[in-house]
Amino acid sequence: MKKILYILDQPNLYGSEIHVLKLIDMLKHNYDITLLCFNNGPLLERIPKEIHVKVFPMGWLSIGTFPHLINFIKNERFDYIHCHQPKAMLYGSMIGKLLGVKTFVTVHSLPENNRDSYRHVFKRFLVYAFHTTVLFLSELVSSKIIYLTQFSLKKSFFQHKAICIPNWIDVDTEVRIYNSSKTLKLVSIGSVSYQKGVDRLIEALYLVIDLPWELTIIGDGEKKYLSELRERIDLLGLTKRINFLGYKEDTESYLKVSDYFVLLSRGETFGMVYLEAMSVGLSIVAWNIPAVLEVVPSYNLIINSISQLKNIFTKEYAKDYQQRADLNISYVKENFSTSSVLKSYLMIYG
Known part of the structure; x- marks a missing residue:
């Protein structure tokens, strides 16, 4: 059985980490898998017991740890190294290039x-320059580069x-659709950050303050x-209409009792949470950015201005709610199934 080493920097429970967890679950019967992380984190508690886990505490400038990391990888004789997150x-x-090991990198963020994620002009410039350099060098020495969308692949x-190998999701055969007749229940899931556009979601909702809605923010x-x-x-x-719940592991239960999933991100590389929402039949309200246009079908509400949020309150839009729910579920099943993604990974790993 071939040996794969997955490398992560921060083993939290956000998009890239959940992606790796799902990848391990999907491939654990086909390969001997080891997960190596540069820090401890909540993801490690969810790794299957049969998976080897190794933690090498390592910062960007932890030069002293680097030789130990090289020796570990060399001695384990991995067939493949697959890296996620910039530092990893x-x-x-x-290291893969140095040891002659076939190495893959998955680009989760551009x-x-x-x-x-930042508003200060100089800091934005520094962050962009730094991550561009890291991405260029990583792509230069890797064997294969995996992007999650066709849009990001072009970069x-x-x-x-x-x-391009997209994210994937399993869709339940029995889905409960909840559509309230009075107050619209909105839910937004993701890191509460400038990049995710939480500030402009608040401004958009203020424009419809006289209409019946409540918002739950998870993250x-x-x-x-x-x-x-x-x-x-x-x-x-x-204040009484917007509820911050913080991080929640079980987001599906909140999705299933909501009417609309709303996320007005300024930028996404993929946006797994859109699939999660559509898989339980929720209609989507999203900002018009390239990744959204590739992942979210156009019969959902994709907006260019915060004033367009009011459209979900119209009778004309509401009457097609169940049809959109059925279409979203079918769309996810047909385009982001586990079986098709599994074939892609088996093909590139061999």
Whole structure:
């Protein structure tokens, strides 16, 4: 059985980490898998017992740890190294090149996505330049580059060795659709950050303050940004209508009792949470960005202005709710199934 080493920097429970967890679950019967992380984190508690786990505490400048990391990988004689997240991509691909091990990198975020998490102009420039350099070097020395969307694939520095393998999701055969007749229940899931557009979602909802809605926000964020949001919400008189729940592991239960999933991101590389929402029949409200246009069908509400959010309250839009629910579920089943993605990974790993 061939041996695969997956490398992660931060084993949290967000998009890239859940992607790796699902990848391990999908392939654990086909390969001997080891997960190596540069930190401890909640993801490690969810790794199947039969998977080998190794933690090498390592920062960007932990030069002293680097030889130990090389020796570990060399002694284990892995057939493949597969890296996720920028630091893991850079160090893992360099070690793979040094040891002659076939190395894959999966690009979960583009430099502009990292940049868009910040508002200060100079900091945005530095972050963009740094992540562009890391991505270029990682792609340069890797054997194969995996992107999650066709849009992001076009950004690759080395098109000849880049491919697109999307995220995937299993859809329940029995889906309960909830459509309230009075107050619309909106839910937003993701990191509470400037990049995810939580600030403009709040401004959009203020424009429909006289209409019946309530919003649940699930996800963690920086204290400063959260404080700014709460101050703005209080100033706009929306405190009783917007509920911050923080991080929740079981997001599906919240999706199933909501009417619309709303996420007005400034940038996404894929947006797994859109699939999760559509898989339980929710209609989507999203901002018009390339990744959204590729993942979310156009019969959902894709907006260019915060004033367009009001469309979900119209009778004309509401009457097609069940039809959109059925279409979204079918769309996810047909385009993002586990079986098709499994074939792709078995093909590239061999």
